[in-house]
Amino acid sequence: MDQLAAIRETFFQECEEQLAELESGLLAMEAGATDSETINAVFRAVHSIKGGAGAFGLDELVRFAHGFETVLDEVRAGRLEPTPDALKVLLRAADVLADLVCSARDGGGSVETETSAAELSQLLGGEAGDAAAEDDWGDFEFQPLGAGQTAAAPSAKAWRVTFRPRADLYAKANESALLLRELRRLGEIEVSLDASNLPSLAELDPEAAYLAWTVILTTEREQSAIVEVFDFVDGDCDLSIEEIAEDHAESPIAPTDVGDLDIAALIAKAQSAAPDPGPEAPPTRDAPAARAPEPMTHAAAGATIRVDLERVDRLIDLVGELVINQAMLSQRVLEAGIARASGVAVGLDELEQLTREIQDSVMAIRAQPVKSVFQRMPRLAREVAALTGKQVRLVTEGEATEVDKTVIERLTDPLTHMIRNAIDHGLESPERREAAGKPAEGVVRLSAAHRSGRIVIEVADDGAGINRERVKQIAAERGLIAADAVLSDEETDNLIFMAGFSTASEVSDISGRGVGMDVVRRSIQALGGRISIASRPGKGSTFTMSLPLTLAVLDGMVVTVAGQTLVAPLTAIVETLQPKAADVHSLGGDARVIAVRDSYVPLIDVGQALGYRAAPLDAACGVALLIESEGGARAALLADEIQGQRQVVIKSLEANYRQVPGVAAATILGDGRVALILDIDTIVAVSRGADLARSERRRATAAG
C-alpha cells in the first residue's frame, strides 16, 4: 500500500513537471514558436499525463487528456493551424487539466471540464470533434483525417509486433496486459504467447521476466501509433515492429489485390500530411533504433536524478560543519604562530579554497530556476484578467535565474499577491487606458536577475501608478500618519506596506482578501529580503524585491556587544559610523538620537536592547551601524566594536529551543562557539516600545 502511495506521489510529481512543460510549450507557441520540438513536447506532456492517469484509473482525467491529446495530435500532424484563438483554447484546456490533476491528487471536488472539452471538439470540428468528446475513445474514429473513407479500408496493414518485456518493465509498475490491451484499441489483434523461457517452478525468480508475446495487428494507424503504445516501456523491453508484406491469413487485404489502392492511399496521405514520414518509413525497423533521435534529445534536456531533499539537506549541513571546522583549524594554526609561507599554512589555504568550492557546489544543488514559480503566473494573470475585464499581457524575463528551493517555494504567495495587485489595482480598464492614449492591453512584467550575490525580482506594470493623494488620505484616515504630515513621494508610496493599510473601499474578489502589501513585505523579510516600490504617475509602478540566494548562509558583520559576539545581517547595514559625543543627543527619558549628516536617527544600544547590560554604553566608546529597517526607516545600532565581515552558516535556534525575540538565528564561528544573528527589525521595534512589538507579533500570528 505504501509503495503504491509512493508511486502515486511520483506520478503527481511528474504530472506537475509535465503541466509546467505543457504550459511553457503552449506559451512558446503563442509567442510564435512553430518548431516540431515544442509541439512534440506539448503533445508528450499531455500524453504522459494520460498514460499515468490510466494506470491509476483516473478516468475523468484520462478522458479529458485524451480529447486534449487528440487536438494536439492534429496540430502536431500539421492538420490544425495553431491560431491565437486555438492556443487560447489549448491554454484553457491546460488549466483544466491542471485542475483535474489537483483534484485527483487531493481528492477535491469535481472539475468543470465540459466547456473546455466542447471548445476542444470545436477545434477539431464536425465528426472528429464528437469522437474526442465520446467516452469510448478506443474506436477507429480518429484516423488521420486525410485518409478519406474510401482510402481508409485499404490502408489497413498487418504488423508483427514482438514484445519481450524485461524485469525492469515490471519493476517500473508497467503491465504487459495493459500494453496488449492498448494495442487492441488500434485494431484487430491476434496474440500468441511465447512461454518457452519459463523455467521450472523451483528455478523461477518471481522478480524476473520470462514471457514474450507476438502480436499480429491489423490496423489503419501508422507505425508511430504502435510505437507510441510502447512509449513508456521504451528501453525496458525488446521490441520489434515489422510490417507483414506477404499475404497473411488474418489480413483482410492481400497486397497483390489492392496494390493500386494502396498507392492511391499513400498519395492521399502524402498530400494531406506531408510532414508525416510514416508511409515512407522502411517496412522493417527496430523500434528503439528508429526512435533514437527522440530519446537523445530527452537525455540532453534532462540528465537528472531525483534525490530526496533530506539527503541534500544533510549534505549541506555536513558542508556547513566542514566550513566551520576549516575556520577553526585556520584559527588554531594562526594561534600556534606558524609562518604564513610554511607548508602547513599553504596547505590550509588550499583547503579553504576547496571548502569554499564544495560549499558553493552543494548550495547549487538546492538552487533551482525561478521558472517553477514564474510558470504559475500566466494562468493567474489570465484568470485575474478575465475577472476584472482587463486586457493583460504578462511578460516574464530571467526565468532561468537560480535561487534556493526554499526561497522559491516561499516566493509563490507574495508573487501571486503582487501579480494580482498589479492587474487589479495597477492596470486601468481598457477604456481608461485608451482614453489615456495607451494601448488597451496592459503589460505586467515579471523579471528575475542576479545582482551582487542576491536575486532581484521585479513586478512592473504600465498602469496608472500609485495615486499618492488617495494613499495619503487613507493613511491619515487610518491614523497611520498625521493628517498634515509632509511626506516625500517615496515615503508616500511606502505607506502601502504599512500594517493596517488596506484599501477597504476598493475591496474586490481578487485582491481584497484582507491581506495587504504588509503581508507581502513580511513574507519577503522572513526570507531575509527587502521590497521597495517605485511609481510614476501615469506610467506604472515597479515593485523590486531583493532576496538572498540561499537561506543556509548569510553575509554578516561580526560585532562585539557587552562581551558577546553577535552577527548583524550585512544587507540591512547602510554604513558604519564612529559616533562623536557631540553628535549624540538625549531625547526624553533615556532615548538617544544621533546626527547623521544633518538628520537625526534613533540610537539603539544593542547590549541594552537584548538585556546584556542595564546601563547604556557611552556612544563615543563604541561604533554605530546605520541600518535601514522595515519601510526604509533608519536607525543606528550601537555596538562595542566591529570584528569584521564574514559569511556565516545559519543555524536554527528553534530546532532545539525556541524563537528568541531580537535574535533571527544562530551561527557557529571559527572558534567553535555559537554566535547569535540579530533580528534587526525586532530590535528596532522593541526599542520603540516592547508592547508594540508584542502586539504586532500577535497580529502576525493571528493573520498567518
Added chain:
Amino acid sequence: MSELHNGGAARELISFRVGAQEFCVDIMAVREIRGWTAATALPQSPSYVRGVINLRGAVLPIVDLAARLGFASAETTARHVIIVAQIGAQQVGLLVDAVSDILTVTDAMVQPTPEVASDTAKAFVRGLIALEGRMISLIGLDHVLPDDELEAA
C-alpha cells in the same frame, strides 16, 4: 543484578549529582555526556537557561538543572558535566555537577513521590529510589525547557 528480585521490567537509569542531591533519568533519553564548555548567553531567557553551545553543528540550549530545580546555581567549573538529553524532537543539554552511576531498577523499586509542598518537586520528580541508603529522585524532563509563550498564547 542482585537487586532484581521483585519482578517487573528492569530498566536502566543514569544518576547524577546536583548540589547535595542525587537524581536520575532514563538512560534511553540520554544521547551523550560531555564536559562543560562556555555557553553563549541568550537574551530574554529564564535564568536557568545558561545559553547555547555548539554540539557538532547543532545549536544546543543548556539548562542549569540546579537553577531549574530551585537550588542556588553554583559557579561552573571544568568539572561540571553536560548530559545531552532527547526531549521529544529536541535535544537539550542539562548542566549537572557530576554523573555518578548507571542503575538497573525495576518498576517496583520506584516509590511514588510523597506529598510535599514544593512545586518543582511536583513538576519534575516522578518517583524516588532508595539504594544503599541513598535517596535518588527519578525526574521527568518534559518541562525543563520554558514553555513557548507564543504557543501558549
